[in-house]
Amino acid sequence: MKIAAFNVENLFDRPKAFNLDDQAKGSAITDAVAEINMLVNKDEYSAADKARMLDLIRQLQLTSPNPPFAIFRKIRGALWKKPKNGPLVIVAEGRADWVGWVELKTEHNNATAVMNTGRVIKAVGADILAVIEAEDRVALKQFSEQVLLKLGGDPYDEIMLIDGNDDRGIDVGLMVTNGYSVGLMRSHIADMMPNGQRVFSRDCPEYEVITPTGERIWILPNHFKSKFGGNDQSSVNKRAAQAQRTAEIYERLRGEGQDKIVVLGDLNDTPDSVALKRLLQQTDLKDVSEHSDFSPGTFQGIGTFGTGNNANKIDYLLLSPALFARVKSAGLFRMGVWTASGRWPMFPELEKPIHAASDHHLIWVEIAD
Structure with missing residues (x-):
């Protein structure tokens, strides 16, 4: 035997972040994905939660047409809104307001x-x-x-x-x-x-x-x-x-x-x-x-x-x-x-x-x- x-x-297939030569950068990306998923799963979003979500969205470049390492999946509702003449804002007040998540891109x-x-x-x-x-x-x-x-x-x-x-x-x-x-x-x-x-x-x-x-x-x-x-x-x-x-x-x-x-x-x-x-x-x-x-x-x-x-x-x-x-x-x-x-x-x-x-x-x- x-x-x-x-x-x-x-x-x-393997997450793209895992293949980076810079392990610290790869770890920061995977940690950011884990953190934002933890935050969006909360029943209610505090002001601090929303501020941190915005930081992570920018870090992961989730609003760009082709984010490099992560994908924002939205099934229904909305997590954020981008006014024509203003900064990105979190419009959801909690998990019940929308359905979606963030996942790592693979290659x-x-x-x-x-x-x-x-x-x-x-x-x-x-x-x-x-x-x-x-x-x-x-x-x-x-x-x-x-x-x-x-x-x-x-x-x-x-x-x-x-x-x-x-x-x-x-x-x-x-x-x-x-x-x-x-x-x-x-x-x-x-x-x-x-x-x-x-x-x-x-x-x-x-x-x-x-x-x-x-x-x-x-x-x-x-x-x-x-x-x-x-x-x-x-x-x-x-x-x-x-x-x-x-x-x-x-x-x-x-x-x-x-x-x-x-x-x-x-x-x-x-x-x-x-x-x-x-x-x-x-x-x-x-x-x-x-x-x-x-x-x-x-x-x-x-x-x-x-x-x-x-x-x-x-x-x-x-x-x-x-x-x-x-x-x-x-x-x-x-x-x-x-x-x-x-x-x-x-x-x-x-x-x-x-x-x-x-x-x-x-x-x-x-x-x-």
Whole structure:
């Protein structure tokens, strides 16, 4: 049984703001979209709310014929009005006065990069694959049925993705094949923090996977709060809350008598971080990168992002003790990641950075039956 996790950074379409070389600018754009959507969803708009909306509208250039990074969607009613001889004004008094929202503009991924993503997945051949930053279930299904098939691979038999809390099209999904099937499912998109915010930036779904021999394994894909554009205390606190809740979900499953559990995905922080302590150090989960049979490949760093240095370890495959005891081999697959210095072999089709399948290195484990 081979299990893997791969942050594909969107399969076909990606928010334009994510592709900016200036990460701070990209983060400012995504934060502005999130903030204006939060403001417009209020029941009543205060004077301060309206003033801030106007700032964000100007920042995102929403009144221009072709805004560069975001789109204003208006279904009915009006949020603002532009008098002939005066400045823009917010005319809605609250959510009930109009229907609409702001969304990030997307652009197609490079075609070679899409195929290289398929090459990574085909080469690894995982029976159970957690996919991070997939647009939606339809995109995952199309990718499996079209890209993998075009590369001479077999499409995955079952594909599941529950839309999460992120409105930018970066959800977590699951693909299974070779006689494996998905049983029970449970979402945690509605789990709340004491401050009234949702815990998970995306979701921490629980998937019961049934093996060809009838074993039942619980898979918990995850994608914690990003450091994209900065890592302030609120971001650290958010990841800490996500680690706390994931640990609680894991411990609940253990308390219910489940001993075959996998927590995996992009946790966006390092093993020594304060944010991940509750999950990594205060549960009995075992990190496959610490197994004696773990191999990072020709480059010996255990980092899972970018240059692969140890400080770049942010993707994880964590096993309950019963599964960790059955590990046959584990490692990182790097051939879809760009390296200018030749740290690892790349696909021949990966001729420049834009052709990279992802900035993340796929992490995998093979478990004895």
